[in-house]
Amino acid sequence: xxxxxxIENNVVNSVIICEDSQISLFEGTFIKVTTDTYDAYxxxxxxxxxxxxxxxxxxxxxxxxxxxxxxxxxxxxxxxGDFEWNEEDQEWNELVPGVLKDxxxxxxEELEEWVPxx
Numbered sequence: 001x002x003x004x005x006x007i008e009n010n011v012v013n014s015v016i017i018c019e020d021s022q023i024s025l026f027e028g029t030f031i032k033v034t035t036d037t038y039d040a041y042x043x044x045x046x047x048x049x050x051x052x053x054x055x056x057x058x059x060x061x062x063x064x065x066x067x068x069x070x071x072x073x074x075x076x077x078x079x080x081g082d083f084e085w086n087e088e089d090q091e092w093n094e095l096v097p098g099v100l101k102d103x104x105x106x107x108x109e110e111l112e113e114w115v116p117x118x
Contacts, residue, residue, distance in 0.1 A: 006030055011045050059085055
């Protein structure tokens with residue numbers, strides 16, 4: 001059994017699982033999902049030139065890299081700790097239990113301290 005994504009206007013419409021010999025029974029354009037066409041999941045859109053599925057753009061400021069993954073203007077999040085992207089301030093905010101989860105403070109690199117969100 002293989003997984004196939006139905007593509008309409010380069011957008012994934014649905015995903016089905018069937019035998020390779022049965023895919024011709026379905027109407028429409030289907031792309032076989034393989035380790036070459038996706039990373040961890042079938043994305044929202046499909047790029048025919050690269051033969052890759054692409055996820056939804058997470059934030060307006062992010063750009064699609066040559067690796068067909070979305071990247072923030074500052075690059076990937078720091079690897080030490082849990083971070084989330086703050087689109088308004090264009091920065092990574094560290095998630096600290098009891099502090100940032102309730103959106104009360106952010107880390108200020110210049111002051112090297114937590115400051116209240118305004």
